[in-house]
Amino acid sequence: MTHLTLGQQLLDSCAALLLLLSFAMLSQRRVVTLVNLYAVQGAVLTAATLLLAWRTGEGHLYLSAALTLGLKVAFLPWLLHRLIRRLGVYWDTEPLLNVSGTMLVGLVIVVFAFALAQPITLLASTATRSAVGIAVSVVLLAFLMMITRRKAMSQVVGFLSMENGVFFGAMSASYGMPMVVELGVALDVLVGVLVLGVFFFQIRERFESLDLHHLEALKEHE
Amino acid sequence: MLLVGCVALLLGWTAIGLAGLLRPRSVVLSGRVLFPLGALLGFALAVLAGASLLGGGIERLVLPLGLPGLPAHLRLDPLSSAFLVLLGAASGGISLFAGGYFRAGEGAAPGLLCLQYHLFLASMGLVLLADDAYSFLVAWEAMALSSYFLVTTQHRLAEIRRAGFLYLLMAHVGAICLLLAFGVLQGGSGLFTFAAMRAAHLSPGWAAAAFLLALLGFGAKAGLVPLHVWLPEAHPAAPSPVSALMSGVMLKTAVYGVLRVGLDLLGHPVWWWGLAPLALGLLTIVYGALFAAVQTDMKRLLAYSSVENIGIAFTGVGLTMVFAGSGMPVVAALALLATLYHCLNHSFMKSLLFLGTGAVLHATGERNLGRLGGLMHRMPWVAWLTLVGTLAIAGLPPLNGFVSEWLLLQSFLFTDGLPHALVNLLIPMGAALVALGAALAGYVMVKFYGIIFLGQPREASLVHAHDCGWLERIGLLWLALGCVLLGLFPLQVIGALGAVTAELVGAVVPQASPHWWLLAPVPGRPVSYGPVVFLTATLAVVLMTVLIVRLTYRQRVRRAPAWDCGFGALTARMQDTAEGFGQPIRHIFQPFFEIERELPAPADRAPRYRIAIAERIWKLLYEPLVRAVERLANTVARVQQGRISVYLLYSFATLLVLLAVAMAS
Amino acid sequence: MSAIEWITQVLEVALALAAAPVFLGWLNQCRAWLQNRRAPSLWLPYRNLRKLFHKEAVIAENASPLFRIAPYVVFGAMALAAGIIPSMGTQLPLVVSADAIALVGLFAAARMFMTLAAMDVGTAFGTLGARREMMVGFLAEPALLMVIFVASMLSSSTALPVITRNLASGHLGLSPGLAFSAVAFVLVLLAENARIPVDNPATHLELTMIHEAMVLEYSARHLALIEWAAQLKLFNYVCIGFALFLPWGVARAQIGPLGLLVAIPALAAKLAAAGAGLALIETVSAKMRVMRIPEFLASAFLFAVLGLLVHVLLGA
Structure with missing residues (x-):
């Protein structure tokens, strides 16, 4: 093992934790736990942002850390928990692909993501080299989770986790997006979740269930 | 000198085989005299080859055999010697057992079996000694044919004829690949001696083609997935000593072939060649182990287990080539050691197990695991x-299987030093598959042993089972002893194999430890394994426990019926069957298997449960292939009209075309 | 190899033998507290063992010698394993002869003897337990091996003391690959020791039991040895966890009385914490259906493989 600085080690550990949490989400069937895992992912992201801010001295990173903390650790999980309680969806049904299969696909995705990130990591500054691959993996894994789940609730968490990956990627490749973009994205996510929340109630009223396979009935019958 | 001795021993085997024909129906002649004599020759061969291996020299011999102008070149180098030791030592035990095993009235006459058996041995020896493509291929074919006749000993059964046909077919597909491979290897020089091939300079493309062809050809013989389909059919069909010989020794000649071509004839390997045997080997490990776990026939189970073990050997070959091609000769030597050691181990272990099933088969007449059980009480020696x-x-440590797996895993630990991105990322995953395969092998073996030897007899007739005879016992004892000794003294074995690694990859694994009992082969790393100490410590702890318990325990031990949970009607049929024991694997790895199940309905008067598990590979690969060949054959068959005048017309047209060509040129 | 090293060696095994029942007692106590029950005595496992050693042994009529040998082999294997794992000191003479891979092999040997013995009498329960145990084993064993592999790659050695020494001397020991491995290891630990999400040590319900089904035919001294071996196994696994993920406090240099003074309290503290942690896990999780277990273990195996992957990706 090459001897890295303490900060680099911590950052790597944060990156690994993010990936670990992504896999934990992938293997989790309880929606409540899924939301909790999402909150923890947000917390790790906050820590990583703070760490990077401290190392680089970039002021706006502190701001985005605060934003992450407020939005992804506190507000959104709270909102989702409330939704779960109101809607009574605690469990997802059997996923389309069983957990082991999903994780195996996830493994392949990680390898693919790292192969993909290889040229970017060569270009990026050395401080956050290895993180890009993990960011891409987190995005793709969240995508995978959205594909394999049936309940709308899990898909929303997947969507949010995907945004986490994008955020981490931007942060590690170029020390964060411009503040305007970041705020915009945060707002987007917020509005997106709110709209989806309304959407859930509509779906449930219409089908008396949140299982998305009911939506298949919406296509035109020939 | 040693080479001459080896050749003489091979001739001796042939002579013994022919002597069997003197009185073909005599069990006493073949069984009590000729087979033990063959075993003696086997041990002698092992000793001679061992001496050559320790000497590390190379001997050559040209015999004026065969066609005029095409003498047979023979060569005894460390690689051949290592495999000759394997052949001699394993076949010695098997021949002893076979002496007691073959009886009158079972399939072919004993004298005929004796001939086929010893020709099989001699041809395997010649494969290992051959130093030109002609004699190699002749020996290779002789090996295939003699073993074909041995497989179809019980040729009155249609299923055995079918297995034999499949075996012959695959053997010849493989042989064609080998023929082509040697054609490429001679590199336009027109010389088919191995010496010429070593000297030939092939372009990278042709060299790769030669290697892949050789891999296909030898893979078909070794049972590398997806070319393994003949193996689970042919090995169980043969009489048990022959199964042992095929699994234990013949498969290793294929490993020998790949090593010979990949590391010797082609010279320095390109690193990515190794990826093919590596990937196929890993696939083979998991595939073989999974299918072994769901078998219900004890010999088929062992055949699939052989597939798995061949996978381990090929994984080792692949690693060796990757390391050797990447400029890491010492690590390559380590991987090569693992491969050779595993071949040696497997020849002892698998022969032992196949012979064990042979003894069970003779005692009970039953191959189906579902009808066995409790044989430990009736056949303690075999058990x-x-x-x-x-x-x-x-x-399991401290036996021999552990040593080669240990060496292989150790060489996997070096993969992060490889200079190829992505590949050095993927290869460690291979270690995970090797570990999974090893654990699955444990599963398979618990099933194999527990269902045959432990528990209660599942059939009433099993109480008449009897232990095997003394000649068989000696054979089994020798093989078991081999397993133990190979496990306890790896250092000495590795020291002897050093000459092979020096020959093939140009490096010897240094021995870092000053002790004779400590295996520390990994250069520059504080890693060691001492089986003797391990065994001593285990025995000491176990004996101490026994002693303390005996000394302090005051109560008596009472025998009573097994506890029936108050149910009162426990029968032997309530034990897990072979199907039941494999159920978790079947359930977890469902996509691998093609399962056909017949479940009883709730109201059935005579409920019947049946499950048949087939390989998907038949549907996915072989059936389309067969259809394509059939289509092609049908197209060609249009030429066949059945009328003489049309055939004469063909000949006439051919003649005209040829004449026209001759005129034009 | 000096005498003091051998003394440490023997001491370590002796300590493991003595501490394993207490550790189980402590785990049960923590569980009881967490579940608002009155806790059993810390020494209950000891009393159980004593009781068993004083009973008349009953052996099934058709049991073979293998059945009688197995408890001794299993117990011996676990005791030997305790001598290989650096729980207090890293200067262990036995370790030269058996590295981490041999340790996994030792566990596998114990498992194999246990399952064979379970199949020996030929009752429905015995074979059922054996099958389930092998089902757990064939996934848990490679997972454990992969966990060890990551640590071995970090330290360029498969000898546990070398790994421990290396990890303890690292800056922080925070390797990204090890995070995954740690998760995998906890899952393996739960599965291998018949703890709650996989097996319930306190049940005799045929639908769920694994370990208990296998030992159903044993009684008295044989059962005592097996139970003790199971406790040792738990203790050993926890100690492997310490060696790989919490290597602090282990006496590193030539161990003397002073080193032990640090090592024993450190080990006790870690054990107390681990016991409480395990009790917590067992309290908050529910027993899985048997057919869910492969999924659980496959996750463990894949996490371990991921750890290897992440290590190669980030660590190299």
Whole structure:
């Protein structure tokens, strides 16, 4: 093992934790736990942002850390928990692909993501080299989770986790997006979740269930 | 000098075989005299080859055999010697057992079997000694043919004829690949001696083609997935000593072939060649182990287990080539050691197990695991000796199976030093598959041993089972002893194999430890394994426990019926069947298997449960292939009209075309 | 190899033998507290063992010698394993002869003897337990091996003391690959020791039991040895966890009385914490259906493989 600085080690550990949490989400069937895992992912992201801010001295990173903390650790999980309680969806049904299969696909995705990130990591500054691959993996894994789940609730968490990956990627490749973009994205996510929340109630009223396979009935019958 | 001795021994085997024809129906002549004599020759061969291996020299011999102008070149180098030791030592035990095993009235006459058996041995020896493509291929074919006749000993059964046909077919597909490979290897020089091939300079493309062809050809013989389909059919069909010989020794000649072509004839390997045997080997490990776990026929189970073990050997070959091609000769030598060691181990373990099933088969007439059980009480010799093989093949320390797996895993640990991105990322995953395969092998072996030897007899007739005879016992004992000794003294074995690694990859694994009992082959790393101490410590702890318990325990031991949970009607049929024991694997790895199940309805008067598991590979690969060949044959068959005048017309047209060509040129 | 090293060696095994029942007692106590029950005595496992050693042994009529040998082999294997794992000191003479891979092999040997013995009498329960145990084993064993592999790659050695020494001397020991491995290891630990999400040590319900089904035919001294071996196994696994993920406090240099003074309290503290942690896990999780277990273990195996992957990706 090459001897890295303490900060680099911590950052790597944060990156690994993010990936670990992504896999934990992938293997989790309880929606409540899924939301909790999402909150923890947000917390790790906050820590990583703070760490990077401290190392680089970039002021706006502190701001985005605060934003992450407020939005992804506190507000959104709270909102989702409330939704779960109101809607009574605690469990997802059997996923389309069983957990082991999903994780195996996830493994392949990680390898693919790292192969993909290889040229970017060569270009990026050395401080956050290895993180890009993990960011891409987190995005793709969240995508995978959205594909394999049936309940709308899990898909929303997947969507949010995907945004986490994008955020981490931007942060590690170029020390964060411009503040305007970041705020915009945060707002987007917020509005997106709110709209989806309304959407859930509509779906449930219409089908008396949140299982998305009911939506298949919406296509035109020939 | 040693080479001449080896050739003389091979001739001796041939002579013994021919002597069997003197009185073909005599069991006493073949069984009590000729087979033990063959075993003696086997041991002598092992000793001679061992001497050559320790000497490390190379001997050559040209015999004026065969066609005029095409003498047979023979060569005894460390690689051949290593495999000759394997052949001699394993076949010695098998021949002893076979002496007691073959009886009158079973399939072919004993004298005929004796001939085929010893020709099989001699041809395997010649494969290992051959130094030109002609004699190699002749020996290779002789090996295939003699073993074909041995497989179809019970040729009155249609299923055995079918297995034999499949075997012959695959053997010849493989042989064609080898023929082409040698054609490429001679590199336009027109010389088919191995010496010429070593000297030939092939372009990278042709060299790769030669290697891949050789891999296909030898892979078909070794049972590398997806070319393994003949193996689970042919090995169980043969009489048990022959199964042992095929699994234990013949498969290794294929490993020998790949090593010979990949590391010797082609010279320095390109690193990515190794990826093919590596990937196929890993696939083979998991595939073989999974299918072994769901078998219900004890010999088929062992055949699939052989597939798995061949996978381990090929994984080792692949690693060797990757390391050797990447400029890491010492690590390559380590991987090569693992490969050779595993071949040696497997020849002992698998022969032992196959012979064990042979003894069971003779005693009970039953191959189906579902009709066996409780044989430990009736056949203690077979049971305890087989237990050694079972524990060894499950890779448990301090027996021999563990040593080669240990070496292989150690060489996997070096993959992060490879200079190729992505590949050095993927190869460690291979270690995970090897570990999974080893654990699955444990599963398979518990099933194999537990269902045959432990528990209660599942059929009433099993109480008449009898232990095997003394000649068979000696054979089993020798093989079991081999398993134990190979496990306890790896250092000495590795020291002897050093000449092979020096020959093939140009490096010797240094021995870092000053002690004779400590295996520390990994250069620059504080890693060691001492089986003797391990065994001593285990025995000491176990004996101390026994002693303390005996001394302090004051109560008596009472025998009572097994506890029936108050149910009162426990029968032997309530034990897990072979199907039941494999159920978790079947359930977890469902996509691998093609399962056909017949479940009883709730109201059935005579409920019947049946499950048949087939390989998907038949549907996915072989059936389309067969259809394509059939289509092609049908197209060609249009030429066939059945009328003489049309055939004459063909000849006439051919003649005209040829004449026209001759005129034009 | 000096005498003091051998003394440490023997001491370590002796300590493991003595501490394993207490550790189980402590785990049960923590569980009881967390579940608002009155806790059993810390010494209950000891009393159980004593009781068993004083009973008349009953052996099934058709049991073979293998059945009688197995408890001794299993117990011996676990005791030997305790001598290989650096729980207090890293200067262990036995370790030269058996590295981490041999340790996994030792566990596998114990498992194999246990399952064979379970199949020996030929009752429905015995074979059922054996099958389930092998089902757990064939996934848990490679997972454990992969966990060890990551640590071995970090330290360029498969000898546990070398790994421990290396990890303890690292700056922080925070390797990304090890995070995954740690998760995998906890899952393996739960599965291998018949703890709650996989097996319930306190049940005799045929639908769920694994370990208990296998030992159903044993009684008295044989059962005592097996139970003790199971406790040792738990203790050993926890100690492997310490060696790989919490290597602090282990006496590193030539161990003397002073080193032990640090090592024993450190080990006790870690054990107390681990016991409480395990009790917590067992309290908050529910027993899985048997057919869910492969999924659980496959996750463990894949996490371990991921750890290897992440290590190669980030660590190299």
